[in-house]
Amino acid sequence: MISSSSLLADDSLPLGFRFSAVTAGLKPSGKPDFAVSVADRLASAAALFTANRVKAAPLIVGARHLEESGGKVKVVAVNAGNANCATGNIGLAACETVCAAAAAAFGATPHEVFPSSTGIIGVPLPAEKLVAALPSVERDLAADADHFSAFSRAILTTDTRPKLAAAMLTIDGKIARIAGVCKGAGMIFPQLVPHATMLVYIFTDAAIAPADLNTMLRDAVELSFNRISIDGDTSTNDTILLLASGASGATITPSNSDFTAALGDVCTSLAKQVVDDGEGVTHVVELQIEGAANDADALKVARAIAHSPLVKTAWAGCDPNWGRLMAATGYSGAQVEPERIAIWFGDQQICVNGGRAPDFDEPRAHAYLKSREFTIRIALGIGSGQCRFWTTDLTTEYVHINADYST
């Protein structure tokens, strides 16, 4: 699997899609902010949206379009710089305006257009700027890695780099490709429900029926995007879209474990890239929770730890303050028996039976926590529930970025 923030090889790009990225004028920086993908023929589509009850206009419109089209998409139209959220009926109308214009430009019906927006909340979307940019989108469209890469950059906001992952596999003698891009660096605690200001677009040239695509996407997302958090803020705009063009000629069902594994790898790679590019992040932490009463309890512990400002600031200081991990475990809501808890930093045991390990070597623990990436394992000693979860530290840089965003 290719997993990087750089360029794909042209032959890794799923067949059947063209890509474009232009400047519509929504980002104050003047960088490209309008990313469009057009499928040669109608693609099968599956999407998941945020669990937030306040949903941006494009999520409402996009879900309706997928329903009306029976899970078919011709055009993906993504703007960055404005989230078109908390914009009321004006926001819905602006989104429909963009979809209608894109449909007309690319020979689709409006419900075959899948819209997305990311950026500031509560500011009306200037649909006219996006509509005016459609001719240059049309001129720019191409089916090559350069344009895919440009697409991946145009959707960014506070991200410092694009995020790409891709996989290729041979199925029944035919080569099938998967390539995904995503953005997100803050307001990241995706709870994607049948659940993400994370935007993810995954393209494959396998042929997959929409219902199957939906099943495969949910399974892949549950163990990847639903297992990360930067700040615990579940966005109003999170969206994951998976499109299958069928152009490879390889037909896939959920029983094809090679394909579902590859899709899972692409999702996990993208999810970890989001965490790694989190706002102000200096440490990326893999939490391994085990011995919980059940998997749901393990996830409660992981989330409580991932969202504890005291734990996250300790990580920022490379501080082996495991007491804060104990406290977060205790208030997680999971079944906990303190005297059974064991904690490891990497391969060093820090806590045994709920107390400090006799051979706890604080300088060694401190040195381990200086790594950009480290692993913390917590065993609850109750059952066989477990999970993996990826999160970040909380730094002064995070505060700077978010105290100075709109003003």
Place this chain on the structure above:
Amino acid sequence: MISSSSLLADDSLPLGFRFSAVTAGLKPSGKPDFAVSVADRLASAAALFTANRVKAAPLIVGARHLEESGGKVKVVAVNAGNANCATGNIGLAACETVCAAAAAAFGATPHEVFPSSTGIIGVPLPAEKLVAALPSVERDLAADADHFSAFSRAILTTDTRPKLAAAMLTIDGKIARIAGVCKGAGMIFPQLVPHATMLVYIFTDAAIAPADLNTMLRDAVELSFNRISIDGDTSTNDTILLLASGASGATITPSNSDFTAALGDVCTSLAKQVVDDGEGVTHVVELQIEGAANDADALKVARAIAHSPLVKTAWAGCDPNWGRLMAATGYSGAQVEPERIAIWFGDQQICVNGGRAPDFDEPRAHAYLKSREFTIRIALGIGSGQCRFWTTDLTTEYVHINADYST
């Protein structure tokens, strides 16, 4: 009501208690770290402890002692500098050692001693230092405002100032006094259950039966300490203790609304003082949630907002980014209909029907958010559920304080 961080008048001090504060050597700073109060006669007692499933040793011992004594306390023994939490059986034994020695020193039985600890988690408590300090405690004990003030300072950790509140009222021709102290500046999201590293000690010279005292404490805490959050981290050590000496001769039952109101005022004052002294805090925010489906939903919204890093960092930047308030409201778990939401900063309406208010004056909103204290009101437009909640911003100073605590 007296509400300040300075000295009480001697005649405001509840009768029947002596106070002392000495240096036992637990705080690296060398400041007084052992605060003791001795009741002249056994006092009625009610206590609430953290809802965290990981509870520090003194909470376990204190709860057991209250049960064994039938709600009676002679000695309150509080150390700062070490939380005696995640210390296993050694921690329980250390706590019992301190209680036994204090009992012997002050003519009590061990279960008439109420222990508390606050400070770093996971480090064994040096009970011998506290035991060795008991003779100097005994020499220092006195029933005056100076010693009460010293008590209030000795229990502090990262607090920048002591927190006191007091009330005096006349009941049946007799003067009854209430005076409380508390500490807490981080790891503050008390969920006190029949639920704080918040420690609160409230003394009254009214005569109140332990069962009544318990009822009155729960009612007062629910609308005060259970309505604040600094960082959302529910501590392993939070404790609130209310002692009634009866020395005033005024007998009180829960039906005495003057007394319960005064107790509520003391609790609310102390709770707000904790928020005001929160780690790195530059803004104190009163949230007023109304129009929720029920009070529980209103509280969900308040908590989601109070715990959102994006909201809190926006406040640090005096940034009227109300979209973040919408997002947090949306993921709070409360019943929400986005198009019914209205938001005010002070008396300025920012959001109407889920969208930006037409006359939203951003410079004016920005100016309002520059105040150290401000009010945000959110109306959900669904029902009559409501709550008040006090919280803080999240600043780079908070990160500094907590990234550098133990190392």
